[in-house]
Every structure is written in C-alpha cells, then in structure tokens.
Amino acid sequence: MSRRILVIDDEPGIRQALGQLLEYEGFEVKTASGGAEGISLYDSYRPQLVFLDVKMAGLDGLEVLKRLRQADPTATVVMISGHATIQTAVEATQLGAYDILEKPLDTDRVLVLLRNAFENRLLSEENARLRETIESRYEIVGRSFGIRALLERIDKVAATPARVLITGENGTGKELVARAIHRGSPRAKKPFVEVNCAAIPSELIESELFGHMKGSFTGAIADRPGRFEQADGGTLFLDEIGDMSASAQAKVLRVLQDGVVTRIGGSKPVQVDVRVLAATNKNLEDEIAAGRFREDLYYRLNVVPITVPALRERREDIPLLIVHFLQQLAARDGLPARGISEDALRRLQELEWQGNVRELRNTVERLVILASHATIGAPDVERLVGRRSAESPGLGGLLDIATFEEFKQAAERAYLLAKLRTFDWNVSETARALDMPRSNLYKKIERYALQRETVE
Template sequence: MSTEQIEILLIDDEKNYLLVLESLLLDAGYSVTALSDPESALAFLDESEVDVVITDMKMPKLSGKDVLAHVKRDYPHVPVLVMTAFGTIESAVDLMKMGAFDYIAKPFANDELLLSVQNAAELAGVHRRYRLLHENLEEQYGRHRIIGKSKGIRNVLAVVDRAAPAKSTILISGESGTGKELVARAVHFASPRKDGPFISVNCAALNPGVLESELFGHEKGSFTGAVALHRGRFELAHGGTLFLDEIGELPPELQVKLLRVLQERKFERVGGSEEIEVDIRVVAATNKDLQREVEADRFREDLYYRLNVVQMVLPPLRERREDIPLLLAHFTEKATADNNLSRKTFSPEALELLSGYEWPGNIRQLENVVERCMIMASGDTVTVDDLPPEVKDEEAHLKNALDLLPAELNLAETLDRLEAALIRRALARADFVQVKAAERLGVSKSLLQYKLRKYGITGH
C-alpha cells in the first residue's frame, strides 16, 4: 500500500508545532488532516475514514489519553501514536496498556517519528485490506445471493432473518445442491458474529479418529504423530459460526461428544484435560432424513433435538420450478462474466426443456449446465441441441425420475406416483389452467379433475 492512501489525523494544540509536523508527514507522502482542537478532531474522526491517529498528550479540554480512549472504543483497529513532552515511564506504560500503538517523547528526531508512523501505516494497511476482503466475502455470501421468489425460498429467507440475530443452533436439510452451505453462510453474515470466523467441517470426509482431532484438536504427544498442539475447528470458530456439513454421517462416538459441547459449550482437546470454553454458533446440514436416521438408531435422538432448535428445509428445485428462469439468468450472467464470454440466450424450446427437467442435482447441476452451455454453444442462442444429454434425452429423463422413486414401491403405486407427478408438472407448465393442462396431457378435463381428486392435488 502506498503512503498516499494513508489518511493521518494529527492533533496538537501548539499550532506552530502542528504545522511543522504536518509538512513533515506531507513530505513523506501521507495525506494529513491537522487539527489543534481535540474535540473537533474527534468529530472529524466520526465523519471521515482515518487510518492512523497521532495525538499530543497534554492539551486543554481533552488530553491525549482521552483521545486514545475514544479511538480505542469506537475505532479499535485505528493505531494511535501519542507524543508528549511531559512523559514519565508510568504514563507510557499506561498508554500502552490502553492500547496506544506507540509512544514518542518530545523532542524527537524526524526519523524516529516517521519510522513509527510507517509501522502504524502498515498495520492500518493490513486492516484496510482485511476489511475489503471481508466486505467481498459478505458480498459473495450474503443473504442477497440466495436467488428465488418461490414460497420455499421466501420461507427460507424469512427464517434466515429471524434466526440470524440469535445464537440458536440451526439444522438445514435438503437434497444435494439445494444451497445448504450458501444458506449457512448467509446466516453467518446476517448475524452479529459476521466479523468472526465461519469455519466449516465436512463430517463425512474424514475417518472418525481424524475427524475427532479436526473438531476438538489435540495436545502435543496425545498419539503417535501428534507432534504439536493442534487447535480444532471448535476453537477456531470461537466468536463465529461453526458449520457442520453432512452431520448425518457423524460417527456415534462423536455424536456423544458433540452433544456435550452443544449443551455445555465446553470440551477438551484429544489427550488433554484442560476445559476449553467456546462462544460459537452451530449450523448443521444434512441431505439425509435425520428423523429417519434417529428411528433407525443411527443418529442419537437427544443430539437430533439439540441440533434441531431452528429448522430450515431447502426444497428441491423441481418443487419450485418458478425459480428456474431466475436461476438461469443469474448463472448465465455469472458464467459469462467469469469466463469472459459474450452472453447467450436460451431458445424457447431449450427453456421449456430446462424448466421441465427434474434436476436431481438441483442448483449445483443447473449452474454447471448453464456454464457448459455458455461455453459450448456456437451461436448467440443456446438451442435444444446444445443442451447436455441428461437434459434433452427423454430416456435419461425418465431414468432420473425413476431413480428418485423409493426402491420398494410396487408397480401400481409407482405408476400412481408417476401419474401424479406428471399431472402436477403439466399443471405447473400450464400456469394451473386445468383446460390447458388436460390438453397437454392429452386427456379430457373431466378425467383430469377426477385424477386431481384421486391424488389430492390442489391448485398451486
């Protein structure tokens, strides 16, 4: 970071001295606001972005200590340099304890001051870059990144808004690719912990022993290979959010341990006896039906209730087809921007196929399909021919549909389910106008109505 970008607020009641210092700092390339009245300096601080504060110690009305206390309270990241001609060792220690970045006794050599300012400027630069990065993350993962206007998505957003400010544990369930991680991040960035860490652990990715160390950490020498102390994700997430992905895969012995942490917010590292207390918010996600896992004795019931304080269910994409056009537009924009491509539009026939497709891989699959189309289609329009085989191929289509049905169904039940699904789809595509849906299905309106009653299908 070049020195020009660093904004220094300089405060000294001795006007002559102030001018000398101002020109010294300007010559060194900083941007400087020099004020002789500490009260107006504090007002200036509230209005502008200041990177470094340099203040005199002894001033009428407000002392350097008052300025320091004010800055540390309201702008804890801004380094404060204190200059004084009346310094004693005790007050220097006091100032450092109060959080002063440095302390310089007058008279000082110019180089001495400039060196100290340079160090403070570097720290300020790091903070500024960190802030930018963080704003980027928020921009990338904030709630506004969740696209959709369907009732399902609006419900999810409403729960995000209501649950985010609290600390309660959240359980997000939904098929693969429905946006569980996206929602977990949105909760974090909408919560008061947004400046803290978001730490994620995939409970399915590691074997139980490694996972235990990953979650809770281990002490040096607690097992062969534990050559150093290792902090677990629970510790790393302190002050922030811990995202436990695929919680349904958590081995039974770790389920017990997790339950204890959730209850007491305390745990020990593997091989350790010291109790570690953490302030974390836990968000867990699963693509399994956890209740069924509980019934099958694969998941502890007490842990299930502990996790399930706030529940969010992400509907599969095929149950909120009205979001498909929005998502197509969103990912078209993204794919073309990311890959530096010109924008292409989907032909009406291609759109129809995409809207009617089952999307077993949900939004992740849709995102991939759009990206592939943007790269592969030769013209400005993506036609049916450009669509990947799994979307355009009716055979594949049917196979996807069949794969989604429970394996144990008998023929009649299976056919009933398929029929009900086809009718629902035809209705949705016909904007719920029954005559049109009947026409699409090639049946009479009265037969359709009979089937609607039979399957208990209502309007939307």
C-alpha cells in the same frame, strides 16, 4: 492508496514543522489549529492518518480522539504530547489511538511510524476486501417466497445460542445457511469450523472431531486438537450428520450434554464452548427407525429445524442465480466476463436441476468457458447443456426420486405445503378441506418441517 494526513495541534510551530516533513516525504497534508476545526476538516478531507495533540485549548485531544473514532471506527490517530504520562497513554490506547509520540518529535521515529501505520492500514483494507469476497461467495441469492422465508428464519435463530438442524437435498446450499447463521450470531468473529462427516472414514471421524494424543494409534505422531477444540468460542458445522458412525454419535451427544471433550488416548477433559449446527440430506426419522441414528442425538440437534428449498421450488430465482454466478466467476475466478440473453435465461429456467444450485453453478461455469460469443445465447445452452426437462411439468423432479417410499414422502410434503398456502396456513381450514384430523395434520407439519412464510 491515498496518502492524506491531517495534523491537529494548537502550536503553529508544530503544525509547520510536521507539515513540511510530511510534504517532503510525499504526503498530502492539511492542518487544524484546534479540536473543533480538526473534526470538521476530518469529515470533508477523510485523511488516512491523523496527528493529534493531547493538550489543546477548548476540546482536548482525548475528546477529539473519542469523537473521531465514534464517527469513523477505522480512523488511524497518532497522539502527540509534550508531557505524556502513563495514564494518558493508557487512556488514549483505550480510546483507539494507534500510537503516542512525545515532543519534541523525532524525525526518524515519525517516519518509521508512518511506514508501519500505512502498511497496517493497507493490510486492514486488504482483509476487508477479502472478507467481502468470501461473503459474496457464501451469499444466499433469491427473492422467491421460499428464500425470503428462509432468510427470515435465519435472522431469528442467528442471534440465539440454539442448535439448528438444516435439511435439504444435495446442492441446495445447506452450508450457506450454516455460514449465514454464524455471520449473524454473537460468535461471528470466532472460528467457523466445518466437518463433512460423509467424507471422513469412520475409523478417523472420532480423531477428527475430538483430537488425539501422540502414540494413541498408528500414525498419531503428535498431539492434535480436534474440531471441537478448534471451534471453541465459535461454531462447529457438522455436515452430512446422518453419515456419522454410531460410536462418534455417542461421543458427540456427550459433548453436547457436558461441554467437554477428551482426546483419543488422553485422560484430561477439555472444556469447550461451541455452537453446533448440523445438516443432512437424509430423513433422520427414517434413520432412527432403521437403527442407524440415535434418537437422543436427533432431539439434541433439532432444536430449530430449517429446510432449504430445492431449486425446482424456487424457479423464479434461477435468473438471479445465473447473473450472480456470471459476476462471481468473472470477479473471483478471472474467467471472461459474459452476458446472457433472455432466451438463454428462459431455457435454463425451464430445465430440471437435480443437483440444485450446485449443478446450476457448474453449468454456468461451463457456459462461460465454452460459449462461442461474449453473450451466452440459447444455442449455447442447447449445445452445451442439452434438454433435461421433466417428463411431466406438474411433477417437477419427483419422477427422478430413487425409491417409491421417498417419492410418496416428497409428493405428500409438496401437496401439504401447497394446501396450507392455499388456506393461508389456517390449519383447521386445511384439515377440514383435506378431510383429515387436525392432530394428524399438525404431526405431518412437524415431520416435514413445514414452515409458515411470513415475509411480505
């Protein structure tokens, strides 16, 4: 990391003494005799730390501090003053100063402050790199019509407090959508807490969500907050909500209505401020009809519906996803950097991906590990992936759907979506072409959460 320091002070003696000390300690130093000169020098020199005098002719130090922090919110500025007051210290801190030192400067304190400031900056930069790595892991990749429409809807809903129900097949990226909504929301700096309702036994889901008190059941050896409390101020993502037990559904509904949770074995309600996002690969209307899901909870969660398209509906994104995964595997997981031939990309694009994006990523990882050469070729795909094309190119993955009822629904959804696109989402024209009452078409659009793609 660079070790550049800028000293802004109108006293030549201070500039000279501080400059000599810093250069002796191995820092690169530049000095400025006034505020305007210091601001100009900061822009070109880009120091890691600034020593800034509070009282100077012309622009005083507090005004310079304000302008530096406006231009660069990450600027690390240490104020120095011959007559610092509590009011000055408070104002400097409010404007973003890292610390304030009194004249005459104490050498030992200056050196301790430098060590702490640079360690703090190094930690901040490492955290920023870590955030970038995490965000790249959860990036939604694609340029297809469906993905651009999805991103547009995420942008619209993220800034609102609305609850969102995310639907889609396994492996399509429902969690990525939830994280994108959280990142774009006013709650972005607060916790994002995920609960996989299908992975937690029904007898433990309530403890997981609402917490428990010590001794409330066998194994409750200490008080424990639930996920609602952990997500206070932030976002709670209930994945696979369709697998939640009936009793837990009732309690979640009550939390959504009242904004309070009560731990198992406790009597004191705890106020929580949580935005709830839910996801499922099930048709919740069918689950309601079968008596397995509460209708009132469904309407509480389904304020804004978002459907994540299956990979077969966005085949043009497959090459982009493959390149993204190759880069991600090399950078984050330390696997060998690999290229991929056009023939291999084309072959992978032709295959059927029942596990959607998740299956595609796992396949790319397998190719990276086991491919014979630095560039993955079509023979590697044939050898390591095999042939898994659909029996009929016009049916995509519909022939692999388990039940006839699910097949009919998937086929109807795809058919209606194609017809609506054909007539540019003119519902009246589409209904007329289908010889269907317009009211019926509206109901089906709502049932299948069909979305008009408005992205250019």
